Amino acid sequence: MSETKPQYPPQFKAEAIELVRSSGRSISQIAKDLGVSGNSLRNWVKQAQIDQGEREGLTTEERKELRRLRQENRILKQERDFLKKAAVDSTGERNSGGQCISRGTVGECLAGSAVEF
Secondary structure (H helix, E strand, O other): OOOOOOOOOHHHHHHHHHHHHHHOOOHHHHHHHHOOOHHHHHHHHHHHHHHOOOOOOOOHHHHHHHHHHHHHHHHHHHHHHHHHHHOOOOOOOOOOOOOOOOOOOHHHHHHHOOOOO
């Protein structure tokens, strides 16, 4: 069974990052004192440096946008695949749902037969 990552409030992360920057202590020691993993604290510090332009990489906002676009892309692909399955085969005949799909124009399709819904 996979473990879930604990969610830390943004203010907690910000204070932990400030502590790393101002205390002169190691990240490992600060992480231990705060009860978080050293890797988590390192990642927070790294992301803060990126967000402030001190380091190369995707900012937090860019990561959110990328996540949103990937999700949107996944949904659009699912919808496309669904519509492909619902479409008629290459004979151009309408399917049982009353859709009329042909290689001609929409007008030709509608003129050719009644469309039932």
